Amino acid sequence: MQTALAILQKYWKYDQFRPLQNEIIDSVISGKDTLAILPTGGGKSVCFQVPAMMTEGICLVISPLVALMKDQVANLQARNIKAIALTGGIRSEEMIDLLDNCQFGNYKFLYLSPERLQSNWILDRIKNLPINLIAIDEAHCVSQWGHDFRPAYLKISDLKKHFQKVPFLALTATATPRVKEDIITETGLQNPSVFQKSFARENIAYIAIEAEDKLYTIGQILKKNPQPSIVYVRNRRSCIDMSGQLNTLGFKATYYHGGLSPKEKDKNMALWMQEEAQVIVATNAFGMGIDKANVKTVIHIQLPDNIENYYQESGRAGRNGEKAFAVIITSPSDILQAENQFLSNLPDKSFLNSVYIKLCNYFQIAYGEGFNEQFAFNMNHFCLKYNFPPLKTYNAIQFLDRQGIISLSQEFSEKISLQFLIPSKEVIRYISLNPNDEEIILTILRTYPGIYEMQTAFNLDFIAKKSNHKPAEVQAVLNKLKEKDVIEFHSKNNDTSILFNEIREDERTINKISKYLEKQNQLKKEQLQSIIHYIKENQTCKNRLILAYFGEKSDADCGVCSYCISKKKVTTNTKSLSDSILTLLQTEELTSREIQEKTQTDTNAVIEVLQYLLEQEQIAIKANNKYTIHH
Template structure:
């Protein structure tokens, strides 16, 4: 079996060997065991379900919350001649039916599904015919309400297992504390016994140096870092506004930079991302909307211009540096205002019940939904327009929506990007006749057929701008012709969709009657406060190895000091040599000819490293060479 798995790896993905722990995880999955795989960012999680999915007969159902990542994975698999589809938020019923029918009647190996789709009647209707033999749960920490990114739709996966008895599960995550790991296994075991085998890759990144700097001027320190560390860089900011401001400042310093956030049009985001990946742009300044699923191994430095709210986010984002194994840097900048802002986060992130009711009322009025409206329909939801019309604070609105979502009242997806799709529906004979009578459409038809493999078999994601580039024409003209081909029954064309989506998941009730589970809500707030405290402790720590702190946080207690973080380097530089020890010992002995207080001793030894002095004092005390008198002074024992 091991040889066959390596052949699958080589044949489809071009790799000769598995990365550390991949082989063990894959073999356990192929043997039918339930598996939880904890692998750091860039550790190769996707192959851990893709290889078993290809090796086993039937279809692998992949559950993922990230639409952009789903669509990217599907395109990458198709390029390798592997049949894959995706069903997610924002797709019409007709599109979902087409995908499910095609997946059922083809040699489909991977079907990516957003968790919201799992319990729809439509999906349940097709489920028995899909031939599912393996379930992969990506971003598995989302199933735990004790995690940092709890998403209630993930709880439906346990019920899915009841529909597919005996089908093994592999759960994958890069960041889960021991408590969350345990919760993932329990939730995914359903009512049965927890039979999960847990694999955890070491959190050690020997090539990645973590550093923290307290700064008065962020741009000054960022410029200094970028001038000292050559190569590709990511700078993370908390707000969209800050990304553009920082990009402008870097350009003024002569550094090739661009900015990226979820507020930009999808095609502009894609262009910026590609320019950075191809090293046309050296530095990308972004919010945390950037980075998921991006495989760029040669990032030399990741800088956090603002403090993240938890170690989970920081670890994932910082971990995008140095995936090629070369020396890289993760730099975090802060000032006292950042620490104050961290302390205030729990109150901001967990609004009062009164505020949550107000936002719920605003939502149902904005969508004009009457009492008794049944759940299940997605609505375009313009967050900026919503806030403006109801005079809401954006932070309050977003976290009230989050609270409603986590209690199961609605589903809100702010970052929806569904690419345009095309599928040819006319038979080839009809197509020839159409081209003969519509000569102006022939260049577009031929470009689509030459560029997008499989466009006759299933809807293929296309870029109208790329097609326009190939045809040396305008994107607006391409869209116009696509609509005409659609109207004439030659193709099925679905334009791209970027509007945020909101769906009620419970029947619309009177606003005054709205309740949420306050016990769970309060517990989540308490755990969030603990995560904020851990982040503050990480920043304040100036002795312990930073890599070790992160590893311990995620349950890796065997991790060793990295030797390359700021704290490890400081300790190494301050290491007390035998010669220095003896010099300090003699100075202490000579100074203590008369008893004195420790502050007086320190004054006498001014110019000597204080940490080294304390080390020697502690040693001499243990050896009973010096002793403390009743008046608080110390003296040398003769």
């Protein structure tokens, strides 16, 4: 048998293992059940891929993320290792062929989602495979206290009955003590070896800043650290807006979100990876499998959903071991807004029931029918038809997906993207010559202000409703504008599809899963409070706050986070700062920001001294917000 290191060198071209990888592999090879908690970038996949290559047979990998499965299968195939994934949308006949390949075709890896284990015939086929290892990726999904609970994970323990001599390896990047216990119990691990790398990232400085002008603050950070950076935002619109604003300020920025075509994703990613763009502005769709070692700064400008996500996303900084920064910038209204928005978008049982019943009606599924039926799904049209709030509806549908009632094929994406090719003056001229089209065109321009600059995702049903026209009338105007080269528009058929995994039973279906809904809603509220506590708590080291959340104690402050820095700061000599400000204002009028830049002093100290000088009537503030000497 080849050694683990020889396999690593031969297929992965690495000379040595990362911390704990070798110990985890030894545990698995010796036949022990194992739990590995390795933070993002710790190299979890190597921990099951290497031991699987060392022994005869096939490794079964259970993972909830289709994109990650496809990515890992592609990576293994590129190394001439035979691997397949049974993802959604594969027909039964095709699946039988793939499972035959596993049995007779010398395959080394079979990836599947936990929902697949609920099909008895698939389970029967798996029982007959020469399985040498069962790897459970994203193992926190088995816990109701995990940040992405999926009941289908509870079925994994059934595999223990059929594979009593096969080692189980559960892997996750983040687990609180409560989740850790759940993973061991619910997956049926027996006397497992537990390997946990400390959650401390000594080279990352965790910074929390409150700022009225977030764009200005980001600019200051990027100027100071001109190395590769990631800015995380909550939605697709913010991605495009923020990258545009940063480009205007002279930074090279690109963006990444789930609605981009694979070609656009690859192009934008390459710009950033090759450092033709300093910044990539992204939603949390960005990150899986991203391994760029020299990211200097990760900035969040909106509240992350929970500490787990924040820890994973901020952990993309400083993988090379050099000093890096994880920054959250909030404005005073952010927390209140997040709480209000968050609570109003949590679906309760009756809302979930309404969405499910309307979903079945939408596709004309009769009671007792619908099993294994698949439909193309337009989220916007569905919400408009039944007057559902989009975000709350999305949360409800996502919950149905996690519970395995339905399967969503991909992220929601707009069907049409559109851009005006002629300047606004010409558009006005066109409207005057075609008055019947005026209402629709003006509605489009008011709704999508950036539509002259770029291809913009366009919601046809929404424009129809807003302009009091039928969708067909809006479509006719678009066709006419395209013919006359006024606009360019692309109709994309990459809309979501929904697969129904169970027959329709209305309340019975929902009653079965509603106990999980209450628990998940409660958990989400607690997680939001944890992230708010992390931001607002200014009497404790930020690194210690994160470690405590994951159940790890630290005896010393980190010395580099925003709290530790504020402690070190010697109070600015008020007298010398006020003298400097008065000297500057003798020659010109200045804003508070200009004063701060010229004196190179902390913003709060400048504001304090300006306040004092105003009260003493030594200076005055003008209507243009500039300070001047009081006359």
